[in-house]
Amino acid sequence: MALVEIRNLTKSFRKGDEVITPLEGVDLDVESGDFISMMGPSGTGKSTLLNMVSGIDRPDSGAITVDGVEITKLSRGKLADWRAANLGYIFQTHNLVPVLTAYENVELPSLLLPISAAERCKRVELALEAVGLSDRADHYPRQLSGGQEQRVGIARAIVAHPTVVVADEPTGSLDAATSVQIQVLLKRLNRELGITMLMVTHDPNVAAIATRRLYLDRGQIVETRSDELVGQV
Amino acid sequence: MMRLFGRFAPYVVKTLWRHRARTLLTVGGAAVAMFVFCFVGSVQEGLRRLTADEDAQRTLIVFQENRFCPTSSRLPLDYVGRIQKLPGVADVMPVQVWTNNCRASLDIVVFNGAPPRQLRQARDLTLIAGNWSEFETRRDAAIVGRNVAQRRRLVPGSQFSIGEMSVKVAGVFSSSVPAEENVIYTSLDFLQYGRGQDFIGIATQLEVKPTEGTDPNELARRIDEALKSGPVATTTRSKGAFQTSTLSDLVDLIDFAHWLGYACLALVLSLVATTTVMSVQDRIQEHAVLQTLGLRPSRIFRLVVAESMLVCTIGGLCGTAVALAALGLGGMAIGAEGVTIAFRPSMQLALLGCVISLGVGIVAGVFPAIQASRTPIVTALRQG
């Protein structure tokens, strides 16, 4: 059984009289340790799919099972608990709490776990170390560069040792050089810590670091080889 | 409180501190409103004490019929003897009242003249400065209620003059009846014969103590009946009823003022709620991020309520504390026609202030908290 099983997932939105159905009967299996990148034209439902895997949005029909738990059936509260224990979410931008330091931001998800204060402290320090920001722990988001902010966001996503980490255009608002840093970091986390990752991107170079590359178009997922993909975009 | 904040206390505090101007203005507003609330509350407490006091129910006041201002009630002193002869009467004390202001006033000075020995027995007065013997022997000596002393800065030995009246302070007293503490007592003679006074053989009112087991209302009726044939007709009522009727204009006003108290609460409520709504709307996205990290909607709810409660409680407690301090130090009183209402701080008022600040803070936070916890995460994230 795959770590993440997406079965016959359908989601539509209503805009006035118009009904948009970005996802129609989508199936996908993600194995433990996979690093999946997903590309596709704007508005095809990549973010929508990611949000449903993250348990922050619900499908109209279909099921998502993560590590044996059918998250599409959980109540709002239970789903929140599930996210705290199993999900790391890397946002594109504006994701840190501005009144908290880098350390406190990374600590946030771990506050929800049943672990000791000492264990929590250790995990936060390790996470900050993993993204190379131990020396910036006391800095506030406004004192950090865009790339550093994103690294704090990544540390926050991994601090709770989640089952799966999702990232929606993690390099979308970074310059090329910083983007490369983040790519290297994500790749390392996947390789060295075995973190399962599901990432959406518009950048073929970013997509190329993944172990599996998917293409989403007209509600369906196609698995591609990297050379094809680079050619297309 | 700690449970509600839990590990997220730093987040709540820092969030409030981030918009400190807004937070402090709200705290200030809540403080001012609670200050007014406590003030109004203390006036009402004072009025309630005046009329509900046991002594006020048991003591009768004989006053000239159809007269209200103490200067216009003139009862012949031989009435004392006539009342004393009635069955059921334990004691009769003539009291001469002099006030600087017959109308409703915040700076009323009331002199009560009574035979010193009788006064000492009849009233529950404790001297906190000075001594009784000087009061009993010196003709122009006076003992001064704690409130007046505070307000006018009087100590034993001071000379206190107002209008034609001039007395030497022999002592300062406290009383279990706060309204007493607004009064200055002199001997009866002094008020009768003093400079510019013309009350020889006359007293403003007579205070009658019924014996145990005598129905005060029935005795009142008998007193008026017995004195009907005298030169001056009388109206006898319990002290509580007498004071309420004397203060009737003020009573209406004070009854009305309790709406002012409620208005203050409504003000705090809307002020704190507005600030919290603003703060929540500023952070729709932040709350969505927190929910994505795994905070339950119920926890978001509690965080917002905690925020509102903290602001309201800090403001409310400051307002309450300042109000109680002002009441304690100011020795304020309002009065009319020789009867005064004391504004005193009280334990109940302090407790009420705390409970209300907390309660209003929670109520004010509920609506914004529902708003914050109900917003769908994805919609909120897309607003950025």
Ligand SMILES: Nc1ncnc2c1ncn2[C@@H]1O[C@H](COP(=O)(O)OP(=O)(O)OP(=O)(O)O)[C@@H](O)[C@H]1O
């Ligand atoms: N809450 C919503 N209400 C209405 N329509 C929505 C809503 N959310 C998404 N959509 C629509 O669903 C479609 C898919 O949106 P989604 O954000 O998943 O696309 P995307 O593939 O992530 O695009 P992009 O690459 O530009 O980020 C779009 O057409 C979008 O307009």
Ligand SMILES: [Mg+2]
């Ligand atoms: Mg998207």
